[in-house]
Amino acid sequence: MRCSPDDLKVADGRVYLKDSPEYGVKIKDLATGYKYPNGNSVGGLIIGKGSHIVRHLTPLDPRTGFGKPGPQWGLGVQVVEIEYCPVNLTYRVLKAITVLDGGKIINPQLAIGQMRGGMYLGLSWASRESFTFDKKGKVLNPNFRGYDVIRASEAPEYIVDFVQSPLIDGPYGARGIGEYGVIGMAGLLQIAFRLQVKLT
Amino acid sequence: MISFDFEYASPQSIKEASETFQQFKRENKKAIYYAGGTEFISRARAGEIKADAIIDLKQVKECQQIGFANNQLVVGATRTLTDVEEGNFYPLLSDVIQHIAHRTARNKITIGGNLMSHLAYREAALPFLLADSTLEIATMDGNVRQVSIHDIFKQDLHLSEGEFIVQIMTDEKFLNMPHFHSKKTKQSKLNYPIVTLAALRVDEKIRVALSGAYPYPTRLLKLEKLMAAASKKFDGNIERVMKKLPTSIIDDMYASLEYRKFLLERSMIDMFQKLERMSS
Numbered sequence: 001m002r003c004s005p006d007d008l009k010v011a012d013g014r015v016y017l018k019d020s021p022e023y024g025v026k027i028k029d030l031a032t033g034y035k036y037p038n039g040n041s042v043g044g045l046i047i048g049k050g051s052h053i054v055r056h057l058t059p060l061d062p063r064t065g066f067g068k069p070g071p072q073w074g075l076g077v078q079v080v081e082i083e084y085c086p087v088n089l090t091y092r093v094l095k096a097i098t099v100l101d102g103g104k105i106i107n108p109q110l111a112i113g114q115m116r117g118g119m120y121l122g123l124s125w126a127s128r129e130s131f132t133f134d135k136k137g138k139v140l141n142p143n144f145r146g147y148d149v150i151r152a153s154e155a156p157e158y159i160v161d162f163v164q165s166p167l168i169d170g171p172y173g174a175r176g177i178g179e180y181g182v183i184g185m186a187g188l189l190q191i192a193f194r195l196q197v198k199l200t
Numbered sequence: 201m202i203s204f205d206f207e208y209a210s211p212q213s214i215k216e217a218s219e220t221f222q223q224f225k226r227e228n229k230k231a232i233y234y235a236g237g238t239e240f241i242s243r244a245r246a247g248e249i250k251a252d253a254i255i256d257l258k259q260v261k262e263c264q265q266i267g268f269a270n271n272q273l274v275v276g277a278t279r280t281l282t283d284v285e286e287g288n289f290y291p292l293l294s295d296v297i298q299h300i301a302h303r304t305a306r307n308k309i310t311i312g313g314n315l316m317s318h319l320a321y322r323e324a325a326l327p328f329l330l331a332d333s334t335l336e337i338a339t340m341d342g343n344v345r346q347v348s349i350h351d352i353f354k355q356d357l358h359l360s361e362g363e364f365i366v367q368i369m370t371d372e373k374f375l376n377m378p379h380f381h382s383k384k385t386k387q388s389k390l391n392y393p394i395v396t397l398a399a400l401r402v403d404e405k406i407r408v409a410l411s412g413a414y415p416y417p418t419r420l421l422k423l424e425k426l427m428a429a430a431s432k433k434f435d436g437n438i439e440r441v442m443k444k445l446p447t448s449i450i451d452d453m454y455a456s457l458e459y460r461k462f463l464l465e466r467s468m469i470d471m472f473q474k475l476e477r478m479s480s
Binding site: 140143 | 242246384386387388389390391392453462463466
């Protein structure tokens with residue numbers, strides 16, 4: 001770049017001259033070492049380091065309920081669609097949908113996978129995963145033959161999308177999206193059953 | 201992990217298998233016959249069974265036979281469920297087998313192993329019960345005897361000490377008769393059956409067998425007699441059918457007695473609708 005490091009800016013996936021943005025290199029061409037057209041490489045792997053902590057959290061006051069246990073209120077919507085057979089009283093989950101305000105989504109595939117996994121977990125718990133005990137407290141289903149989980153072939157179609165309103169003090173505007181996929185599934189499955197039974 | 205040591209023998213013939221068993225017996229060792237291993241391995245790991253020796257029957261030629269001989273379908277006892285399913289010799293048998301466990305397990309589970317399972321289900325027995333199959337049994341002295349499945353399969357398959365199933369023979373005439381099969385589980389297709397119903401229409405008469413509903417697979421002979429004597433169709437008269445069934449329906453963590461009864465009724469209705477309609 002023929003300049004001092006102070007003259008550079010990193011933004012929009014590039015490193016470029018502050019005063020002449022047309023002179024720049026893509027980050028993806030630098031990340032694992034820069035390669036000149038003649039094959040020579042310089043720089044090596046770029047390793048970054050950073051940390052983030054959520055500020056001002058407090059436990060909830062058990063008396064008043066006041067406090068700040070998390071950085072934000074999650075805002076999202078979830079849907080479960082089932083197919084119900086009134087003759088055999090059986091059902092199938094066809095679709096599970098999550099749309100969530102995730103703030104800035106840094107890694108879309110990871111975020112989608114997180115939501116899908118969450119929906120899977122919620123549906124599997126709600127519909128079948130549980131230990132059964134006998135009167136003496138012995139677990140009757142200590143292995144996966146008896147402890148049923150949703151299998152890949154029985155998984156619904158998962159649909160995931162995000163609204164991205166940045167969290168101002170979040171890293172790059174990201175919001176925490178850990179467990180949101182799970183939350184609505186059990187309730188939604190129950191509502192779906194209730195609606196179906198009412199309809200038929 | 202299997203927490204005990206055991207010897208392994210792989211005899212090449214019925215005679216050698218029996219001799220091996222006798223030898224272990226003389227040495228005061230508990231030997232058990234072995235084929236696919238799915239049950240032995242999982243139960244040994246769980247500490248539910250122990251043995252000093254296992255005698256693997258998979259190298260015994262007669263146990264591996266599969267195909268037709270003398271107007272009979274012959275299925276060797278150590279043939280895997282996958283072998284039988286893919287051979288598709290007996291469509292009802294293939295149907296029933298396809299719904300046992302999952303493919304990876306079926307690649308290992310054998311027909312003989314399924315008939316001898318300690319579990320209540322043993323669904324592979326149903327098509328053989330319906331077709332009055334014959335079992336060839338090897339005895340401890342190295343001979344074989346043939347016996348009707350009805351004389352030996354009474355809730356459990358009763359073998360004497362040192363005996364093992366060599367093969368199962370089924371008269372060709374039964375193989376392509378109209379049939380019905382339905383398996384109901386608590387949730388997934390892969391789970392143990394709450395009710396598996398298999399039926400065969402033989403000379404206008406319906407034969408019915410069940411697994412999952414009772415602690416053993418069973419043919420419903422009383423019901424069959426009632427149906428054979430009746431002039432009217434049963435589709436729509438399900439209460440009468442249910443009255444003829446054994447009452448010892450299972451009530452466990454997979455399904456309550458009431459739910460099993462409900463699914464049993466549903467399966468019966470579906471069966472009548474399919475098999476009675478065909479005859480009209």
